[in-house]
Amino acid sequence: MxxxxxxxxxxxxxxxxxxxxxxxxxxxxxxxxxxxxxxxxxxxxxxxxxxxxxxxxxxxxxxxxxxxxxxxxxxxxxxxxxxxxxxxxxxxxxxxxxxxxxxPDRATAVDAVALVRSGLVARGAHAAGRPRPGDAVLVTAAASAIGTLALQYAKAGGASRVVAAVSSADKAQFVRALGADEVVLYGDASWGDPVDVVLDGVGGELLGPAVRSLAPGGRLVAFSSGGGTVDAYELLVRGASVIGFQMAAVARDEPDVYARWLDELWELHREGTLRPxxxxxxxxxxxxxxxxxxxxxxxxxxxxxxx
Missing domain, CATH: 3.90.180.10 (Medium-chain alcohol dehydrogenases, catalytic domain)
Structure with a gap:
């Protein structure tokens, strides 16, 4: 082979x-x-x-x-x-x-690799951030496989404002079509009005502006393999927190949760709520x-x- x-x-x-x-x-x-x-x-x-x-x-x-x-x-x-x-x-x-x-019979193999792992990570990161209906949510790497599904999860979860952070302006129309209300670029001096939850799939140097975009009491969920350092003072002045999320830990330690999320994922795909x-x-x-x-x-x- x-x-x-x-x-x-x-x-x-x-x-x-x-x-x-x-x-x-x-x-x-x-x-x-x-x-x-x-x-x-x-x-x-x-x-x-x-x-x-x-x-x-x-x-x-x-x-x-x-x-x-x-x-x-x-x-x-x-x-x-x-x-x-x-x-x-x-x-x-x-x-x-x-x-x-x-x-499922209705799905192709390409559908499956585009949806399952990326969708489970997006679902888990969303759950870790505990957004409430009406919260504002910002997603980094919003045009990536995980980011596109995280945007859709945030919208379906009742976010009042969904902000997509991307690397270049030519991705703006793409992420808006997936439900983003606002688009910011990584290099922008400001990422706009504060948000309640950041779902960060990039890490590294973006952790600084991501933390600074949080409203008082906000939560940043880090699920990237990109590493990076968070300024503790920035968390202190905002009363904010950083939460690490790893999908492998859920699959290993919480199989019932993993199975429930997987069933939910395919159902949302069937309904058309999630479009990989x-x-x-x-x-x-x-x-x-x-x-x-x-x-x-x-x-x-x-x-x-x-x-």
């Missing part, structure tokens, strides 16, 4: 297509014949920053080709999506049963190009590899 391998050295130019044997699913694992693979920002950052080879993990959606020992919830032929932590950029990928979920956006479907052999789209911040929604 074909698989994309990362070689040491950093940068998208070291993603190489290779022929390898088909992997065997171990205990509690599914072998999935991939129809779509979602490219994630953490994977892109690992390639850019890593000094050695890194596994190219990501969301995988397709059909179960084989099951490992002890698997009871799925059978060969089932349509599933799930997060693969090892080699996701492949024609066949191994997914842990506990990280898999069924794809896919900006590019790129052949597996051109994985480096998919990374470059994200690196250059040109993506409007999800970038998907199609084996």
């Amino acid at each position: 074909r698989r994309v391998r990362h070689e040491a050295g950093g940068g998208p130019g070291v993603l190489l297509l290779e022929e390898v044997p088909v992997p065997e699913p171990g205990p509690g694992e599914l072998l999935v014949r991939a129809e779509a693979v979602g490219v994630t920002l953490p994977a892109v950052r690992k390639v850019r920053e890593g000094t050695g080879p890194v596994p190219l993990g990501g969301e995988v959606a397709g059909v179960v080709a084989a099951v490992g020992e002890g698997v009871t919830g799925y059978a060969v032929g089932d349509r599933v999506t799930g997060l693969c932590f090892s080699h996701a950029y492949a024609e066949l990928a191994v997914v842990q049963e506990k990280m898999a979920s069924r794809i 956006r896919v900006c590019a479907e790129i052949p597996l052999a051109e994985a480096a190009r998919a990374h470059e789209v994200i690196e250059s911040r040109r993506n409007l929604g999800k970038v998907v590899l199609v084996p």
Whole structure:
């Protein structure tokens, strides 16, 4: 089968297509014949920053080709999506049963990789921020796969004002179509009137202006792998707080919550309340190009590899 391998050295130019044997699913694992693979920002950052080879993990959606020992919830032929932590950029990928979920008949594999992981993170970040109806909510990386769904969650949750923070003005029309009432640019001197909740998917240098945009008692939810430092004095003068959110912790420690959010996600998708956006479907052999789209911040929604 074909698989994309990362070689040491950093940068998208070291993603190489290779022929390898088909992997065997171990205990509690599914072998999935991939129809779509979602490219994630953490994977892109690992390639850019890593000094050695890194596994190219990501969301995988397709059909179960084989099951490992002890698997009871799925059978060969089932349509599933799930997060693969090892080699996701492949024609066949191994997914842990506990990280898999069924794809409804009405949805495509591309729908699934655009919706499930990004939607669960957006849902969890929204829950962590505890917005009340009438609150103002600001979303950074608002044109990203997670950001587009976070905007829609905020709107559906009754936010009085939804602010989209983006890297360039050419994304304004796109995020407004998803429900943003206002659009601000990262480099703006001010991000407008204060907000009650910030959902931050960027981190780094944006944490400063994000905290300064909070109203008294506001909450910033940090769910990015971008790191960064928060000025404690800025929190003190606002009586504000920063909350870290990690989807993996919910999947591991609160399976009932995870399952409920997943059911809710597909129902909102069926209703048309959540509309995932896919900006590019790129052949597996051109994985480096998919990374470059994200690196250059040109993506409007999800970038998907199609084996």
